[in-house]
Amino acid sequence: MIFGLSIVFVLTSILTVAGALAAALLKNLVHCALSLTVTFAGLALLYLQLDAQFAGFSQILVYIGAVAILVVFAILLTRGAGVPEYRNFSSSWLAGLAIAAGVFALLAWAVIKSLPASAASSAAPQVSVQQIGLALMSNYVLPLEIVAVLLTVALIGAVIVAMPESQKSKTESAQGGGK
């Protein structure tokens, strides 16, 4: 116990914060992306310490398995990921700092406001994956369906964007024939 925090928590939070700092400060873009992955993993570990298995594993599956891969692919496909050709600090760093501080203050205020009055009485609720599934299928079925439709639209949109150009212009000319 250090300052009332468990050693595991201290270690994971150091890992998470170090990963985030490295992501912001390193020069090579791919290194930044990989450090960001360390932060994602640290967040997943924090969720697991709170007995939130579903959230923790989903964090790994979605953020490390998909988002991190997407980020490195985007870096590789857009510009040479080798040489950094810009300064580490952009010219608007002061405004960025102010916005970051503002967001942090807002979040901290929200967290502190939502803390229960007596910290000792808040026992961790036992939530099984089955309960989450039942809640998603009963109370929260409408948001779930909306998200499902949104993702399906995104999938179809991606296919349309990736269609061969000649085929697209053919259908456009076919549609535009009546005008």
Next chain:
Amino acid sequence: MSQSSQLWTNLDQIFVLLQHWVESFFPVWLQPAIGTVLGVIAIVAAFPGIFALTTVLERKGLGRMQNRLGPNRVGPLGILQPVADGIKSLTKEDIVPLTADGAVHFLAPVVLVIAVFLGFAVLPVGRNMVLANLDAGLLFFFAIGASTELSIFMAGWSSRNKYSLLGAMRAVAQMISYEVPLLLSSVVVVMITGSLSTVKIVEAQSGFTGIFPHWYVFTPWGFAGFVLFVIAALAETNRSPFDLPEGESELVAGYFTEYSGFKFALFFLGEYLAMLSIAGFAITLFLGGWGAPLSGLSILPSWAWFFAKLFCAIALFIWLRGTLPRLRQDQLMNFAWKFMLPMSLLNLLVAGAWRFFGEGWVRWGVCSAVLLLAYVLLGRVLMRHQHLGARSYRYAD
């Protein structure tokens, strides 16, 4: 009679009893930790052992299929070949390219092996023999499996070699494409069982009707799910016929071209362990886990059945590698998105229908008919523009 049944129970639980026996030497507060450490040691010892056996089986099996002998000099029948290979890779020089990104180049094989080993934690290899009986065990396995993609990208990118990078891009694109059918084809099992826990999934398949077991593979949706899962698993582990990321005729060795010595061996180990763990999950999800295939055979210990099934799966993988030619990149992607994805989505609906039809022969007929019809129609539609006939080679005519 009771004495002999007691003996069988003990044999079935021999590793669990051994664990408790070792634990009893330690103070009570230390016992859970010691138990976990023992479980980890067992996994870290057993599966690389199977990996060593697999390499020699694969080389000999492929040799036989290609009408040659395979390794037969080291030890009786060449069985000690993996030992020689291990010593060789340990003593080889570790070459890192001058322009390589040192830290990432070093971390890639380490991350891969750690992630693959983590997957074994939720694999039930026998009755009461699972390291962590997690409520969301299956989700854990897929989450860990997804993070191996990043280590492959790290290896390919940090080598600063065009073949490595191309191999890594191919591997990651392929793994992402086939992860969708892999997940969807295992969701049917979760739907029917009503749990993500691997232990509960095995327990749900443990009954017998007459002498036949209640394995999910013996239902229409289970059979379709099993076939889809195995195909996606082959692609996910970069095994032939989906071995484009390491196609040696095009890319030297793909993403680990620039690795030598023990780091190369680690990649090799990681790849085979990934194959073993995904085969273990195919067994857990569809083939009844550690359950016996016929009711009379339950007297054999549960772990023996699991490992027997695992070796059958390995034999299937070796057989496929010996017989199937490699796919082309566009065929690979078309197959994933135009065949695997629609079939696995349809299989979800069929599993739902199976659940709500109730007992009886009607659901067998309807579910089988729907899947068979979809399979035939999808095949017809996809093959519409293909003109398959006798091939002629321009320069030989």
